[in-house]
Amino acid sequence: MARITAxxxxxxxxxxxxxxxxxxxxxxxxxxxxxxxxxxxxWIAQQKPDVIVLVYNDHASAFSLDLVPTFxxxxxEEFRPADEGWGPRPVPIVKGHAKLAAHIAQSVIQxxxxxxxxNRMDVDHGLTVPLSLLFGQPKxxxxxxxxxxxxxxxxxxxxxxxxxxxxxxxxxxxxxxxxDLDVQVWGTGGMSHQLQGPxxxxxxxxxxxxxxxxxxxxxxxxxxxxxxxYVREAGSEGIELVMWLxxxxxxxxxxxxxxxxxxxxxxxxxxxxxxxENA
Amino acid sequence: MAxxxxxxxxxxxxxxxxxxxxxxxxxxxxxxxxxxxxxxERFKADERxxxxxxxxxxxxxxAVLKRDYNRMIELGGNxxxxxxxxxxxGLSFQHAAASMTGMSQEAYAQMMLSGGRAPEHEQEKx
Numbered sequence: 001m002a003r004i005t006a007x008x009x010x011x012x013x014x015x016x017x018x019x020x021x022x023x024x025x026x027x028x029x030x031x032x033x034x035x036x037x038x039x040x041x042x043w044i045a046q047q048k049p050d051v052i053v054l055v056y057n058d059h060a061s062a063f064s065l066d067l068v069p070t071f072x073x074x075x076x077e078e079f080r081p082a083d084e085g086w087g088p089r090p091v092p093i094v095k096g097h098a099k100l101a102a103h104i105a106q107s108v109i110q111x112x113x114x115x116x117x118x119n120r121m122d123v124d125h126g127l128t129v130p131l132s133l134l135f136g137q138p139k140x141x142x143x144x145x146x147x148x149x150x151x152x153x154x155x156x157x158x159x160x161x162x163x164x165x166x167x168x169x170x171x172x173x174x175x176x177x178x179x180d181l182d183v184q185v186w187g188t189g190g191m192s193h194q195l196q197g198p199x200x201x202x203x204x205x206x207x208x209x210x211x212x213x214x215x216x217x218x219x220x221x222x223x224x225x226x227x228x229x230y231v232r233e234a235g236s237e238g239i240e241l242v243m244w245l246x247x248x249x250x251x252x253x254x255x256x257x258x259x260x261x262x263x264x265x266x267x268x269x270x271x272x273x274x275x276x277e278n279a
Numbered sequence: 280m281a282x283x284x285x286x287x288x289x290x291x292x293x294x295x296x297x298x299x300x301x302x303x304x305x306x307x308x309x310x311x312x313x314x315x316x317x318x319x320e321r322f323k324a325d326e327r328x329x330x331x332x333x334x335x336x337x338x339x340x341x342a343v344l345k346r347d348y349n350r351m352i353e354l355g356g357n358x359x360x361x362x363x364x365x366x367x368x369g370l371s372f373q374h375a376a377a378s379m380t381g382m383s384q385e386a387y388a389q390m391m392l393s394g395g396r397a398p399e400h401e402q403e404k405x
Contacts, residue, residue: 014372059359064311065304083314085366153359155286155296192395196358197349199291200376201387203395228285233398236292237358265391267373 002100002174002181006047007247007255007276008040009187009215010133012056014084014125015267020132021090033271036261037133040275043258044134050181051097051144053104053170054127055246056188057152059084061124068154069116071166074123074147075101082122091128091137097144100177104146107173113166123147130188133273152189152240156227160242164223167249174250187247189240191262192233193269202235203270208262211241212272216257219248237269247276254279290399295357303355306343309333310356313363322367348379 019030061082063069077098081088105115127147135142148170151157158166167185174183191211194202211234214222223245230239259275286294293299300307309330312318322329330340342350343364351361358375365375377387390396 059362060307060311060357061314065300065307085313085319085363153295153357154300155294194292195372195376196352196379197291197293198380199396200379201390201396202398204398205394231286231292231294232289236294264394267371268376268391270395
């Protein structure tokens with residue numbers, strides 16, 4: 001039987017990927033950011049998950065305005081790093097778990113979550129930066145990855161509640177898969193940031209830290225936070241945080257917080273990171 | 280009945296909703312074309328000619344030529360699509376964000392290092 005062992009959440013700021021790719025991680029600006037992931041790198045080297053269901057958003061890379069799926073699951077054997085306008089990131093091709101992905105898709109669709117199936121999908125910094133943060137710069141990623149892309153670009157994204165419930169459905173799907181697999185669910189994006197308009201540069205430490213508290217201890221309550229609160233308080237791009245609720249929904253009601261990190265800034269963004277294990 | 284837009288009065292913020300997406304469809308799809316190196320080269324060689332291949336409004340084209348990101352957003356652009364333009368220019372998100380606030384990139388970067396822009400209710404308290 002497959003099982004969900006842990007959840008990870010992290011921001012996926014593109015500038016972090018650029019800092020890694022260009023060898024700038026030792027620069028004074030970046031040292032405190034990467035220091036926040038030292039624990040997690042050691043932790044995941046011990047955990048050795050077989051598969052990560054990686055929840056992220058596509059930033060107009062795989063999905064133009066021609067097709068905007070609210071939830072899309074990557075069922076391919078592999079996913080190539082996207083060219084986001086400056087060439088693809090120099091990171092390994094992401095290998096999928098097509099069989100488990102198809103199983104999850106079939107299971108959650110029958111559980112009332114109408115996922116879009118993506119059999120060809122390039123993956124952008126939203127997916128590859130979290131992998132780089134946890135795994136560094138390996139020749140190949142050490143585990144398989146099932147991308148789960150969530151629309152948070154075209155308003156409205158799915159509600160926090162819907163995301164949380166999808167996480168629960170993904171757990172039921174994973175636990176009904178016969179092969180013996182350790183599966184982690186990652187939720188990425190956020191924390192507070194706004195990249196557009198005269199209000200660009202918004203950061204809200206109070207909001208972010210309350211969010212970090214509640215996603216650990218009160219996910220049910222947090223899942224009912226309306227979109228408007230995210231947009232007003234955490235910025236127009238801060239709404240990415242709803243994706244963390246998919247990760248949280250896939251875990252037990254009670255979790256053990258193994259690691260928590262918060263730092264301002266990485267480029268325009270507040271960086272938040274949690275490592276959670278089922279209690 | 281028209282949909283309510285409770286997000287329409289957030290200061291300094293345009294929410295990219297279905298109406299904006301409709302207004303900006305061709306502008307955003309033009310941006311997507313810049314994901315291919317050959318299109319980036321063509322755009323750099325003759326911006327106007329490239330833009331004229333798209334059924335965009337003259338206002339949208341002028342906003343692109345002037346790199347006026349606030350105007351592009353007003354006319355239906357979305358920042359993640361528009362990112363393909365400043366990436367083609369070899370510029371960062373921070374550069375583009377600073378340009379939208381009217382600050383120099385240095386002043387904006389310093390604001391971020393100092394903890395970022397406070398939310399409005401915090402600004403009122405200060």
